[in-house]
């Protein structure tokens with residue numbers, strides 16, 4: 069009976085009926101048909117989707133973690149990482165969260181924001197309904213939550229294609245910064261097994277049962293497979309029920325710290341490890357099928373076509389199909405391919421109709437485990453017509469043996485236009501692969517011949533952390549998996565044109581930033597969105613948190629980004645517009661202030677900054693300070709003195725602008741009585757823990773930078789301010805346990821803000837937190853952090869959801885604004901880092917763990933970590949930049965490790981108080 073059952077020992081147990089999903093053979097309708105085929109060697113094709121419910125009586129779960137509970141396989145897969153985010157393909161996330169909407173706003177908040185609501189609606193209507201453009205934040209059409217996402221494919225800035233954890237190709241960012249959400253059903257891997265010249269099993273490796281391509285055998289039983297993500301790699305392990313064959317697909321993207329070439333490539337590689345547990349040889353084929361397009365309406369716009377290709381170079385041969393997607397704006401070519409080598413044959417089908425039954429493809433593969441295709445190019449698609457292609461890699465796996473098949477997906481969209489279509493930009497990878505639009509074969513070849521090197525580098529980077537037994541497993545998953553946003557944050561990485569004639573840049577270079585042009589020429593321009601739903605590039609108040617990932621892993625990109633910000637500081641945009649929060653009219657951008665963002669991909673980023681029009685951010689208190697803090701932090705970590713020298717005048721200019729916010733001349737800035745900082749719907753009045761703390765830290769760093777640069781006059785100026793400001797800060801805000809939210813004396817001014825130590829966070833990260841540089845008394849910082857841990861963390865949701873932004877001293881979340889009772893994941897990771905810096909290591913881990921478990925395990929928001937969630941019901945802004953701040957935890961840990969004698973004890977998580 070052995071070959072048809074999932075495996076010996078499970079076959080025939082109660083509740084097993086129908087559980088084998090697609091395991092009964094190549095499109096067999098019933099077990100008796102399968103049995104007949106087995107005995108007679110007759111193979112039948114699937115005609116219609118087979119109703120094989122794979123639910124049944126639950127059996128003892130081999131895995132303990134909740135996300136793996138439903139896994140019924142026993143195979144560990146081949147080479148799967150130990151740490152990471154793992155779940156069974158049959159898993160379902162139970163908690164149905166909603167995007168924050170008007171219905172979630174309390175009556176008090178409705179009254180508070182009625183003006184904004186009306187102004188926003190008027191603006192939104194004009195933008196989306198009259199101008200037919202999309203809104204940079206669409207509050208009225210939030211992206212619905214889909215608990216499906218897994219690791220994205222692709223390097224940095226060349227676009228990304230996200231695969232879901234069930235293997236689907238479902239999130240597309242090929243047009244820069246613009247997301248298309250949709251699973252393309254034709255994009256699949258299909259396995260065909262043949263023994264002694266007969267096909268014995270053919271199955272789409274998907275648990276879907278779609279209503280197209282119904283001639284394919286869908287509905288693989290998710291209980292026999294699991295997904296494991298450890299960005300930039302992911303594994304899918306499939307036990308083929310009844311076949312004694314295990315497939316492990318390892319997905320690799322070139323995301324390699326300190327690498328500025330391969331990390332820019334728009335490619336992903338799939339390495340299929342096939343383990344044959346049988347006593348006979350098996351011929352195994354993996355077919356990779358793909359639609360020409362991303363499932364959007366342009367797929368039917370006509371004029372698309374496919375063609376086969378082979379490329380042999382340095383004795384390595386790659387074969388596949390190019391899918392030319394010929395849109396008017398941002399045309400691109402997709403390439404699916406496989407590596408040909410001794411014992412591995414590659415065949416293809418250059419075109420099929422993905423909207424039909426797909427029988428011709430299925431039967432073709434079923435027949436001999438290969439694909440046949442007429443020679444030459446396909447014809448152009450007609451309007452309304454879709455086309456797809458497939459490539460198939462085949463080999464013989466000896467009895468009890470193992471073989472590897474290597475496949476790749478590449479996409480080549482070298483020249484891009486943003487929404488305004490004013491300027492043509494060349495992506496970073498074009499400097500290595502050209503901008504002619506014909507690079508897909510070379511990209512595929514390069515990916516398939518270099519992925520081993522990429523993996524060696526990825527392992528050399530990740531292993532010291534993964535092998536550190538002191539670190540909890542969830543942290544290892546969080547640290548690497550949150551990094552997805554560096555590529556999948558609508559990220560773009562473009563070249564500065566060689567003949568750059570941008571007057572603004574030239575002016576700045578002449579005005580003293582001697583390394584501006586060399587840096588931008590060598591490393592290009594980098595930008596990522598505030599969030600996939602908050603479509604603004606390099607939102608600076610948020611990047612402040614996320615920048616740790618960039619400066620630690622790709623420091624040159626952080627430096628390049630900072631140069632871009634420095635240029636915008638010097639520029640102005642005199643156009644007037646109305647701001648939505650308060651309704652006042654003011655200039656888009658003032659000179660000598662840091663912008664909120666460098667623009668909307670729907671417009672012309674870099675050219676027109678400040679896409680954000682909720683507030684006039686020239687009056688925000690945090691942006692200028694965050695520039696100064698990053699400049700010194702970057703210098704401290706990179707020791708790049710040219711950068712420091714170039715940024716110094718800019719730091720002085722923004723600090724001069726900031727000084728006007730010290731209205732009472734006590735050395736401490738005051739907030740303006742509106743939400744004038746990153747918490748842009750949480751009003752602050754007078755001196756505040758958050759902005760006041762950032763201010764003192766920035767003043768301290770000005771002193772330090774002046775010292776490094778030998779500018780005694782400026783050093784003295786800022787020393788004087790610092791001494792006065794420190795005294796004012798303690799006097800106005802310290803209450804004996806923590807720093808009050810603000811000094812306004814309002815009902816909520818003594819709220820406990822989770823982010824009150826943000827200034828100390830940066831000081832500590834730069835080693836400026838002790839001795840002559842101690843800005844905040846150590847004992848006060850530790851007391852504040854302990855209070856936050858006790859109140860914002862442990863008294864909120866039982867200590868299981870991270871830290872709420874604002875907590876009343878009574879232990880109730882602060883509901884004085886729509887943001888004070890939210891948890892901001894990126895703020896929580898930053899808080900955890902601050903705790904670690906200050907020696908509250910266990911508290912730090914406990915705090916951060918709540919967010920990881922909530923987002924990744926409870927809410928099913930993997931690879932789309934939101935900006936915020938509340939204790940119940942709602943979240944806000946999926947796939948957000950700020951959580952990259954988790955890398956500051958790593959910096960804090962590394963700093964501690966370099967200072968303390970080594971310990972082998974795992975980090976203990978404290979119990980509830």
Ligand SMILES: CC(C)CCC[C@@H](C)[C@H]1CC[C@H]2[C@@H]3CC=C4C[C@@H](O[C@@H]5O[C@H](CO)[C@@H](O)[C@H](O)[C@H]5O)CC[C@]4(C)[C@H]3CC[C@]12C
Nearest residue numbers: 170173178181182184185609680682746747748749886935
């Ligand atoms: C009259 C209506 C029925 C009542 C309507 C109330 C709503 C208008 C408001 C309730 C909640 C408000 C939103 C809260 C958060 C926002 C985010 C902000 O953008 C970015 O936010 C980051 C903080 O999360 C910040 O750090 C970044 O710098 C910002 O780029 C934009 C405003 C808003 C969407 C805000 C808008 C109004 C409400 C929906």
